[in-house]
Amino acid sequence: MKTTMGNCQAFCNRSKDTNVRVSLPSVCFVWQVSMVVLFGVFVRYNSESDAHWAEYMRQNNITSNTENDFYYRYPSFQDVHVMIFVGFGFLMTFLKRYSFGGVGFNFLIAAFGIQWALLMQGWFHSFNPVDRTIRIGIENLINADFCVAGSLIAYGACLGKVSPVQLMVMTLFGVTLFAVDEYIILNVIHAKDAGGSMTIHMFGAYYGLVISWILYRPNLHQSKRLQGSHYHSDVFAMIGTLFLWLFWPSFNSATANHGDGQHRAAINTYLSLAASVLTAFAISSLSAKKGKLDMVHIQNATLAGGVAMGTAGEFMITPYGSLIVGFCSGILSTFGYLVLSPLLERHLKIQDTCGIHNLHAMPGLLGGIVGAITAATATESVYGKEGLISTFNFVDKFMNRTAGTQGGYQAAGLCVALLFGLGGGMLVGGILKLPIWGDPEDDDCFDDEVYWEMPEDEESIPPVMEYRTQRANQNFDVIETNFSTDIRPV
Amino acid sequence: MKTTMGNCQAFCNRSKDTNVRVSLPSVCFVWQVSMVVLFGVFVRYNSESDAHWAEYMRQNNITSNTENDFYYRYPSFQDVHVMIFVGFGFLMTFLKRYSFGGVGFNFLIAAFGIQWALLMQGWFHSFNPVDRTIRIGIENLINADFCVAGSLIAYGACLGKVSPVQLMVMTLFGVTLFAVDEYIILNVIHAKDAGGSMTIHMFGAYYGLVISWILYRPNLHQSKRLQGSHYHSDVFAMIGTLFLWLFWPSFNSATANHGDGQHRAAINTYLSLAASVLTAFAISSLSAKKGKLDMVHIQNATLAGGVAMGTAGEFMITPYGSLIVGFCSGILSTFGYLVLSPLLERHLKIQDTCGIHNLHAMPGLLGGIVGAITAATATESVYGKEGLISTFNFVDKFMNRTAGTQGGYQAAGLCVALLFGLGGGMLVGGILKLPIWGDPEDDDCFDDEVYWEMPEDEESIPPVMEYRTQRANQNFDVIETNFSTDIRPV
């Protein structure tokens, strides 16, 4: 028995080679070259970014450059861009010894994912059948950022436990699934989801949770010494939290209709987020001895109001409706961190590093339901005749759809997102389970040491004895020894 | 005698129960529920964010969505939003052990305050008497952010010495007073104050200073070990400084007139801020042995140019006039940190943690005076006939006001702001003095430990013996002991 385990251990050790010197550069180069080729074949500027714009303006009686979509959406695009790279990136720096991996790998996979997203979404949404090209403009860039957000959410569940190569694979499939999922929800079913409660948050969260479930690590407690935060890493994470919180109104309004659509989505999201801050603080304090606040809740659950306003943001949900949604989502999310996360880990074997189930899955679900109800109860007296048509895009083959029916289709969209998340996670989790991707051993998780050159005199993490393995950082001991012998004689 | 003191001590200890487990959640829930109800009764979308916008456009001959105020003000709004939450929040992370409280409580009270501000300001400025509702759009969101800024400034004086519940109370009253004060200054007196030198900075600063004076702690030196900064906490604070400095042109121009008004306010503020950086560095270096710069000055006094340009920013103060204002305010503010702050503490018993007297009160006063002079000397040759009218809004019942008179009213506005700050501070300080709010003991100030769950292996702060009390953090000792026994045998 012991021998078998020894063999297994030996095999596992062999399979856990974290050297990515061949695989990571190979993947980067192969995929970047593929992008160049595919962009060469398919991608061109659209009429608003092409040098023929002046002629286009004349032909279409456009009298001012301000009508170029660039000026409607560029400020929102930049806010979304900050959320994807700084917001998600810094939110994941909270671990005491995985800040490089948090912000660095987020950078890598987002930069790759947006390129692939431009292609995938382009084929579905911006394909010009005449010359068989994709025509891109500012809205495509926003959508590419949105698309990659799904995979970054999924990364949150796997933070610290996967290799950069696994993340690249996860992103490649994540973006692909997202684009198909989004096409079905927005175009086939014709549901509305400007801020992506369903397409981004629910899909991304379940995609990541299932992957994390398949990659379950029974001995993850071996790296428990690194699973907490550090005083300063918590402050770094607040940078991520605040930029996400601040720019979420731009996120939910970035692709909404010009005029009142963008305006209303920004207001609704602003209000919903404000309410979720209050309830997240309240539940966090209520749950702790002496009422002490927990940074994990403040960093995450305060954002739930933005997630939950992703579908209904552009609807006439009313300002107080937005506050109610934020109110509920802040409570829901904080309860998730307090109650559900430990249960998920113990009973369902889902190790969810960042708690994406609490921040994205549940508030996303709530957002989808709120969207369906708000749509189903829309009336012409509230929206106006034109307003109802333009808000729900009841044109062409959908011109006879009623608000009630739309509510049903919104609910159907929710199911599609859930199915894609679960199914996609199964598929990709299976692929990532293969022992070829260079992921770390259980006692090496959450450690930047594995994939990053570390600064020489790094701050020391006081070792907690019971989890300390034999191969514990020997440099550490040496430094300490020098240190004490150095100062002792004084 | 000894017994009396012992009793007093016992009583004080009892009164300083920092457990906020009941009070903080209660306040959050009661207030958030109140917000939902009040929003339900009063708040609706305005014509630019309502789904009837398309019809409104047709009725008012608006030909382009670009005329929706959203596109004029949303980029500035987002900049202001960043200033309120990241700027103010991170500026208050400079203390070595109060970064969670600095950025976290700022987040809490700002998120609460903006909701209450939408109501209070709405009743005064956006009330539709026909259906008795408040109609909100993007400008309301900006003004709500402005309104809460006053209370955040006041927080600066009290940083580290109050409980989150006190901060909520302070914000509730602060926002209320602000809205009344602002209504009197902008509407009754009809003074101009787009960037809030008077309404935001002077009011907020004196409000906070008086509260801090009433809450005077004679034994604050007991927590002196925590009053300084840490190398990295100073760098965190620079994030706050820079985002405030960078986006101040948006702050002063966000609610200025469309067109030249916003344009000019941005230019003037940009120039004033640049000048105050130079003079703040100069005085900081001049005042120190060997000319070494002090981070406190660099983090704060460099911003004085923005504060001082809050009133005159949209006037024709000329580019060199802006430089002069920045020049003087940078000197004034740095001198405040060097000379006045110690005097205020010693002689007036005002403990001003962040030095808001130097950053907001004095430059705000300067800004108000500059505004009055610039207004009084305005001429039709400089502004043009239309320009003079639109800049000072000389319409309706104010159509016969002259520039000279306007200067007088600007000065009157200054006095109103001062009175509201002082009077409001007295009132609210008295309320916060009650021993029911869970504020910390004198030797527990500036310590996140009191209200936050701390990361387990937090960086240790070397204890300074003379200030160390008997109940000093025992975990700390234990960790140290483990640590030394751990490395000793090596």
Next chain:
Amino acid sequence: MKTTMGNCQAFCNRSKDTNVRVSLPSVCFVWQVSMVVLFGVFVRYNSESDAHWAEYMRQNNITSNTENDFYYRYPSFQDVHVMIFVGFGFLMTFLKRYSFGGVGFNFLIAAFGIQWALLMQGWFHSFNPVDRTIRIGIENLINADFCVAGSLIAYGACLGKVSPVQLMVMTLFGVTLFAVDEYIILNVIHAKDAGGSMTIHMFGAYYGLVISWILYRPNLHQSKRLQGSHYHSDVFAMIGTLFLWLFWPSFNSATANHGDGQHRAAINTYLSLAASVLTAFAISSLSAKKGKLDMVHIQNATLAGGVAMGTAGEFMITPYGSLIVGFCSGILSTFGYLVLSPLLERHLKIQDTCGIHNLHAMPGLLGGIVGAITAATATESVYGKEGLISTFNFVDKFMNRTAGTQGGYQAAGLCVALLFGLGGGMLVGGILKLPIWGDPEDDDCFDDEVYWEMPEDEESIPPVMEYRTQRANQNFDVIETNFSTDIRPV
């Protein structure tokens, strides 16, 4: 012999007086007063920021305030502003003990430089010969930020080795040279360079490299203990990296033509940057034992795609062309850090602290070449007749210029930028070599202690014995001693 060395040492010690208490305030005040006077004589608002705007609109049949250039460019301006102060500033916080100097001196010289830039560029580009004034608007502010970027790049080569007074002098000359250089390239030669591959990056980099070469410090290894990064300082630097990376599309499009010009420049830069992330990660991993990533590469080389797209960004380089440029520049830049930097230091005696040769000089050169080729191959079928004229501004005396000729002039612009960088660097390096500027000794480089008041209980940097000088921080030892005696008896 020993005596001679002793004398020399004594002399050197005398010449290395880092006390800037007189010089720094003097320079700040003299220059700020000069700015006030010169602005008073020369600078006025332009027609879009002047209170006569309403009349101007009527006279020029402008029907909407949205046509005010402020609304076309203000969002991009704010992004550029963030890049200059947060981007460049935080990118230079990576050193373990020079974060104050990195972000603080960047703040100082940028705030000074933008004022001088408004004047220098104003005389060349916005001079009104009638009343002999400079008329400024939002585009001038953007260009001032651009102009100062050249000097900030040069600071990167000298980081940690120069005094703030030297930096002020470097900036004064840097801005002056930039303005002349830019006038020759953009107006005389009539090359296009909206994102400044040539005028900003190449000029700034060679200017800084030559200065660093002239200020060569043979004994810089004496401060080697401070040349590395710290775990958290590397995370701080990522703030700089990400804000630079995110807002680079705004940088390259900020001054491009309204409409398709800005739109296309943003898209091209977005794509180029994404590709350079992938190749930077790939080469970084490929070059290290076990494939471990190096933060230096991730912080810097990922940005090369933005630099290299500075000239061709507004051209019809096509989306895949942008990817190719990013692909190559990411490789080029990372190779620079791996191979060229050590060679430059060893053989050419160029000590380039931030590796600006790799991030700015080489990608800037690449960008200039790409721009020349793209311009030379431009055709009317790709751009349209009007598009070709407006993109390359073939009007007035340049109306007969062909695309081929333009390519030649672009190449000529490249040479001018190179010459100005090299020549300017020689001149200014010579001036900065004078022993009057208060620069630090070789073993004091990279240490904030020299010019900043340090927090009392700063985090200790474990001393590396061989480089420790006799005057090693005595406070440090004392603190350690207290600390150990404190915990020992437990």
